[in-house]
Amino acid sequence: MVLVGCGGRAPSEARDPSAPPAVPVPDALARQAKPFGLKMLAEGFTWTPIDPQETRFQWSGRSPDGDREILYSFWIPKLGVTEKQLLPQMVQSAAANLAEGKPCAPVEQPRDFAQVLGVDRVISVCFEASAFYAKEYHHGIVHGIVNDGALTIVAVLSNDRNAAFVPLPRSIGARGN
Secondary structure, eight states, rough: OOOOOOOOOOOOOOOOTTTTOOOOOOOOHHHHHHTTTEEETTTTTTEEOHHHHHHSOEEEEEOTTTSSSEEHHHHHHSOOOHHHHHHHHHHHHHHHHHHSOOOOOOOEEOOHHHHHHTTTEEEEEEEEETTTTTOOOOOOEEEEEEEEEEEEEEEEEESSSTTSSOOEEEEHHHHEO
């Protein structure tokens, strides 16, 4: 198996024991994620609702050490035949909306990775964040996560090019139901 990344160091999944305890997942976020086949995780993240009219995302998750911000958009509740066929292009288009320049080509994550996350399918696209999104972090990865027939767009913003390139539950703050 060949893992394609955007360069940089591999992300760590170890939790810092000195990190403050996580804030519980807000009930509204848990309710919004459930029909999309996801369970949000509290460990390592503080979740805040954000304005989708301004950002195209409904929720922001911040890690306690400040190494990343994760943006969630619960996008398509039920994928149709056309959306399923065009999923890589749709995820690349979502990344292009956040990017300065052209994002990388979409990568279908191996089935093993999707199974570890507890979902059906994951398409990932890396990008350099546009000025609007790069106030704090300069690199990003968009994951199109399909579970239970629904599509969630997850953008991981970081200064580490490989932060969450492999979408593990602890690195993106969620797992399949």
